[in-house]
Amino acid sequence: MKAGHAEVRTFFLDRDGTLNAKPPDGRYIGHPAELILLPGAAEAVRELNAAGRRVVLVTNQRGVARGLMTGADVAAVHARLAALLREHDAFLDAVYVCPHEVGECGCRKPLPGLLTAAMRDFRDIDPADSVMIGDTESDVMAGKAAGTLTVLLQGPGKPPANTVADMVATDLRAAVGLLLTSSKSGCVSKGGFV
Template identity: 65%
Template sequence: MTAPRTFFLDRDGTLNISPAPGRYVRSPDELTLLPGVAAAIRTLNRTGRRVVVVTNQRGVARGLMSLDDLAAVHERLTESLRAQGAFLDAVYACTHHEFACRCRKPQPGLLQRAMADFPDIAPGDAVMIGDTESDVGAGRAAGTRTVLLAEPGRASAADLVAADLRAAVDVLLGDVSPGGTPSRGLPPGQVRSGDVLPTSRDVLPKGERR
C-alpha cells in the first residue's frame, strides 16, 4: 500500500500534551509539544507530504477563550515546530458547541474544507491521525485511512493503532526515502483557522489572522 500524500493530524493529545477533561489550551504558554512530534512532522515535510491540523476547540463557544487566544496558541504551535525544522501546511479549527455544526469531529467538515481548499487532496491518498475515536470517525466519514494513537492492541475502528505520532509515521511511510516536492508551509506567525458553517469566515486569506 502506498504511503499517504496528505496527513490530517489532530492537535491535543496528538501534537501537544492534552489538557485535563473539560479544560483547554487557552494561551501559548500552556502548549507543550509531545516527544517526537517535531521529528515526525519534519520527516513528513522532507518526504513531500502535506500536513494539515484539524482540531475541535469548543472552548471558544463556551466563552473560555477567544478566537485571538486560539490564533495565538496556533502561532506558538507553528513557531515551536519551525524551531525544530518542521512546518504545517494548514490549521483548521471547529470552535462550535457540540451538535451545532458540520465540522466538529467526528463530523468530516474540517477535512472536507481542507479538500476544497487543496483540490489535489484525494481522500484515498490521505490519512487522519488522532488519539480519540472521534478522530477516527471523522477520517472514515471523509473517506481517508485512519490511525488511532493508543496502546497497541487496543480495539478500534481505525485501520491502524500506533503508540504515538512518530510510530504512526514510521509505519505509514515504511521505507519511503526523502523526495517529492515539499509544500511551502505556513509563514511564521500565520495560521489558517476557521470552521465550515456558511455564515462564518471559514479560512482566513493569506496575510490575515484573527
C-alpha cells in the first residue's frame, strides 16, 4: 500500500473477468441471462460490505457504441448483477459505465474518467486509500492514472504477468482477503502475488 496509509476504504472493481465470467473476445454481455458470477466474487463483495468499505463498479461497455446493445440492455444486466449479489447479502454502492468507443471520451479505461466521476460524486473518496481491481492492464492503468493502489487479477495457476500493478492476485476473493487483512495490520506489500 502507499506509504502512510493503513486502510483501503474504497474498492473500484471492473466487471467482466472480475465479478462475472468474461465473454469471448469481441463479444459482450447484452442480456441478463448471460451474466454468470465468478466463484467467490459475491462473497468477496459481501466481505467488503461487512467491513464497511465502499464498492464501486467501473466498467467499459463499448458494445453500446457499436450498436450491439443499448444502454437499457446494460442497465438490465446490472439489475441482474445486483440481484445475484443480493442473494449473497452483498451490494454495490455505485455503478459507472463507459458506453463509448475507443478514443471518443475521457472515461474509457485505461483513462481514469470513471474513477474520477465517482470521486466527484462521493467527496469522501480519497485515491490514496482506494484500490482499482481488474483483470486487464487497462484497469491497472486507470487506477494508476487516478492515483489508487492497483491489483491485477490473473486467474489460478498463472505466474505474475509483466504489469505495473502494485499487486497480482488469482481472483477477487484473494485480493479482498489480502487487502482487508493488510489493512488491519497496516501494510500491503507492493508486488505481491496471492
